[in-house]
Amino acid sequence: MKTRRISILTSTVLLAAGLMVPGCHRAEHHPPAKDIVDTAVTNHFNTLATALTAADLVDTLKGPGPFTVFAPTDEAFAKLPEGTLDKLLKPRNKEKLASILTYHVVSGKVMAADVVKLSKATTVNGQSVKITVDHGTVKVNDATVTQTDVEASNGVIHVIDTVLLPK
Numbered sequence: 001m002k003t004r005r006i007s008i009l010t011s012t013v014l015l016a017a018g019l020m021v022p023g024c025h026r027a028e029h030h031p032p033a034k035d036i037v038d039t040a041v042t043n044h045f046n047t048l049a050t051a052l053t054a055a056d057l058v059d060t061l062k063g064p065g066p067f068t069v070f071a072p073t074d075e076a077f078a079k080l081p082e083g084t085l086d087k088l089l090k091p092r093n094k095e096k097l098a099s100i101l102t103y104h105v106v107s108g109k110v111m112a113a114d115v116v117k118l119s120k121a122t123t124v125n126g127q128s129v130k131i132t133v134d135h136g137t138v139k140v141n142d143a144t145v146t147q148t149d150v151e152a153s154n155g156v157i158h159v160i161d162t163v164l165l166p167k
Contacts (some may be wrong), residue, residue, distance in 0.1 A: 024029050024095075025080060029040065031052045033153060034152055035062050035065075035152050035153050035154045036067055036069055036152045036154055036155050036157065037052060037058050037062050038062075038070075039150060039151075039152040039157060040052075040071060043150065043157075044070055044074070044076065045074065046074055047072075047074045047078075048071055048074075050089065051085075051097060051101055052093065052101060054089045054091075056094065057101055061105070062154070063154065064154055065109070065155040066109035066156075067104050067105055067107065067124075067154060067155035067156075068106075068108060068109060068121075068156050068157075069104055069106075069155065069157045070104045070143065070154070070160045071104065071150075071158070071160065072143070072161070072163045072164070075161070076160060076161050076162050076163050077163055079162060081162070085167055088100070097160055099125050099166055100163070100165060102124040103127060103129070103166040104123070104160075105122075105123060105124040105125075106122070106124065108122055110156065111148075111149055112138070112149050115131060116138060118133075119131055121140075124167060140158075140164065141162075143160035144160065144162070145158050145160055146161050147159035
């Protein structure tokens with residue numbers, strides 16, 4: 001019984017430290033099975049998934065990568081001026097939508113511990129985003145990072161609360 005209590009206590013401590021997934025009883029690191037797109041869909045980034053499909057970027061982000069994606073939540077997309085998203089999702093605006101979405105992607109797998117050491121990062125669309133850290137809050141341009149290090153088989157997702165718009 002004492003061994004079981006220690007195992008449960010160890011599992012609880014590892015889970016709280018983010019080193020273990022619920023239901024797993026060992027702190028081994030297993031590579032994520034899902035790519036960036038599937039991870040986004042699983043984590044309810046519905047608007048982002050719809051936009052990636054409309055911009056024909058799904059196959060790219062299912063590719064080998066690695067990629068770092070600053071992924072706006074559905075709520076972030078809802079903050080865009082009324083009608084903006086509907087307009088961007090139209091086939092005639094595919095190129096503009098792709099430019100916006102690739103502004104959220106950086107080549108390579110940049111974990112949070114490395115992001116906070118940067119002052120800027122060059123995105124896949126060729127423009128840079130500004131990265132700042134103030135009292136533990138990380139911002140990418142004007143977006144606040146609300147969750148970090150959501151690992152995927154071909155990169156990592158950092159969740160942001162605002163859609164990034166290139167200049």
